[in-house]
Amino acid sequence: MDNSIPHWRKLRENPFTTKKEIQMFNAANVQVNPDMIKLVGDCVYEIPIGFVPNMRVPGRFYATPDMADFAFDELNKWIKNRNTGLPSIMQIAFVATLPGITKYSYGMPDMHSGYGFSIGGVAAFDTCDPRCIISPGGVGYDINCGVRCFTTHLTREEVEPHKRELVEAMYKYIPTGVGGKRKNFMKRSDVSDILTKGAKWAVENGYGVPEDLINCEENGCLSYADASLITERAIERGNGQLGTLGAGNHYVEIQYIDEIYDEKAAEVMGLKKGEVVCMIHTGSRGLGHQVATDFINEMERTCDNPNLPDKQLSSAPLYSELGQRYLHSMGAAANFAWCNRQIITHFARQAFKEVMKKDDLQMDLIYDVAHNIAKLERHTIDGVEREFIVHRKGATRSFGPDRTELPEKYKEIGQPVLIGGSMGTGSYILVGTDEGTNSSFGSTCHGAGRLMSRTKALRDINLRNVKNNLSKKGVELKAANGDTVIEEAPETYKDVDSVVDACDIVGVSKKVARLVPLGVIKG
Template sequence: MVWDLEKLDEYRWQIPRGYKPGMLVPGLIFIDGEELANLKEEGQALEQVANAACLPGIVGFAYAMPDIHTGYGLPIGGVVATKLPDGLITPGGVGYDINCGVRLLATPWREEDLEDKWSDLADELYRAIPSGLGDKGGLKIAQGDLDRVLCQGAAWAVEQGMGSQEDLSMSEEEGEMAGADPDAVSQRAKKRGQGQLGTLGSGNHFVEVQVVDRIYREEEARVMGLSQGQVVVMIHSGSRGLGHQVCSDYTRRMVEAMGRYGIKLPDRQLAGAPLSSPEGKRYFGAMVAAANYAWANRQVLTHRVREALRQVMGHGEIRVVWDVAHNIAKIEEHIVGGEELKLCVHRKGATRALPGGHSLLPEVYRGMGQPVLVPGDMGSGSYVLVGNRGEGFASACHGAGRRLSRGEAKRLLQRDEVFAELAEAGVELRAASRQVVLEEAPTAYKDVDEVVRISEGAGLTRQVLRLAPRCVIKG
């Protein structure tokens, strides 16, 4: 494959509309020359951007964020927006783990307060946070309650005493997205979701205790109430089996429906229907319900983290700094070509990054822009950024992005070395599966520093601070 991309500037590369038949808009990738060379060699992720540019009703560009890598359907790091009312909504543009996302908690403790307690804390968190596959340790909830979870999201958990109103106000959508349709969620999906609330899941999901180890912008850090040496907790999880089943159910329906709507796409995984169609509306309602389940899940996990921390550290206020969704479709208003349009914005492995002044932000963040939480890998660091100019339908990167496939990681890395490396870095690791540790090893991921640097260079985000991991709990 010869990729002839047009360089717009140091961090913007365009796939011209003429690259493949059916592209309705150009592709635009926020990346630098070096990373682009790797992408060209691999080829598939760029092809997936071009495929996404074929979605009926797409406007602007098919965007890819700096952590772009090969997915299925839309690449990971892909952002596409289609125009209402008849633009396409596609489950493949959201992904299987609907509202997989990240939440950051600020603790009142400093690194020195935990000096001899890291190991105890790791043990306590591992005990308190059910991880791995299935529903072991999940909340047992009744069917009627599950429907309320699907409508109310994190607010349901707060109602049960697992958090406060302040937690809700510090979350995208306040943890309760409007438009949920629990009846559009299949019995199978509900069965999978019934016992899994409050569980972490496996794979790249984690709870990490981290320390603020570098501040780049004092003012923004101060607004978030974060300072050098402060201990924070990052939670990365999503909608568990319920969300996976919703995506599977509706991808199948969309594959069937496409013929009826005369839609042809280069990848069946992008199958979708007009948002105004019965299939489109039903998927949207089910997706919102799954997104709310994920927010409830992160709220229950927050409650469990708080209990574990207090067990080890005693009383202290543990505050939600922010909560982002990085696999979701939302109805948003954006200006495209000078015209204000109502759009369905799909972000798959991409974070919304509202610029300062945006009316959807809580007052405390309105001046500086939306916090963007970017988890790295378990051995290195994570970042807190803020939304900057609002380009790419106000989006930014969501993580480090994989460098090695799981299979390569397993073949190339030695388990003992991975554990030794983490121990040397002072990271207390507790994991349900040693296999997953290998597949999620730091070397398997791209350098998160690079991803964040490109995001800043492209003007998508401003770097605020870096977090170093101390305890990692994995599924």
């Protein structure tokens, strides 16, 4: 699909200037009634229009009873004490007030409070609507944070005796942590090509094979990227970070396939029970963060939506000069992230070859998915196919079968969806569905979803206990920073099994395989 924007499309009038008489309201003063939210299907809750002022569409979130209890408890605590951050239910409702939004404002089962949109938030804006907006708060600071996974066709039994050596080799080849850098790796003269070509630049320079690009969302490159818009400050922050992991919840994890749920889909993806795969989770590093920071600040200064309930939802009309600059800059940052994951893949493969002493390992990329991004996509609503700018923040594209965007081999089964669990628990490979394509703009969860703040984790969790528990589970760990290990401890996240089960029940994705960790490196 050609995602470029037609040159004939004229900039539209600012849609926020016609109702100046409407007072901007403050989120802290909004009166809400949790009893208005109703269970309307298995694991489907609806936030009706009127829950907060100026909603244009209802909100919907997917949750098991336990997840719903947590979300309502978070909401009720906020109602009593407005000094805390906005709960995810309020963020879903506030997103529903944005101009051009279509159908619903969504929250996936892993939803939790974020900047602007909740993490796990999805919203689609009709590009034919003159009010259509784009919002960096609907993408997040780590533009195109995403996950990829490749096979090894090695068995767990083959890898188990070498897992410590493998983790050490990964750690040697892949810089981690906030300050992790590759010196003299990215030349200044290469920057424009990297931001324009994405993963293709890495493959052209020997860091992968052409088949890797086929098995990437958007083939690892957004065509509407404009490298010339990226500031020197952003380039400076990205310097040395290409091919590095970063910190936080980013990781490279060696996993084995513990369970197969869909034999046909697993066969197409090259998955066999007991075999080892490698999952990589990272994004656009400092470059993407700077792009996000610059546009969040600019849109907060210039957004004149009189109904805006939260400045973190500041936006620009998509076809305004500012909206176009953000779209094209975000595309360039997304390409940096795809190139980053591709280079990390190369070095992870190198570690496997070195440790397992096999040059002929079949390490095929299953797929690469973004889960912090806004993309131009075509969807059918009320029988009419239209173009939307779909914001997914902590949510994954999950297209069903026969979508033209999918590689030929996946058109029969649907798009692979990669779901990272919490460190030391499990991860999943899912597949997209027609139901998900139709009901949630082809979107599903992205991970387990944070349950405990990092501050609380550092206060309450003991590092030695985390390491001991991982060791008891047979998980080999190598991390640059002990605080990161505490912040990412399994107990700080929701139960990933319940998250993917909720998506399965709702029908936005279906389980293919469950993966269990053997070794992990973190920042």
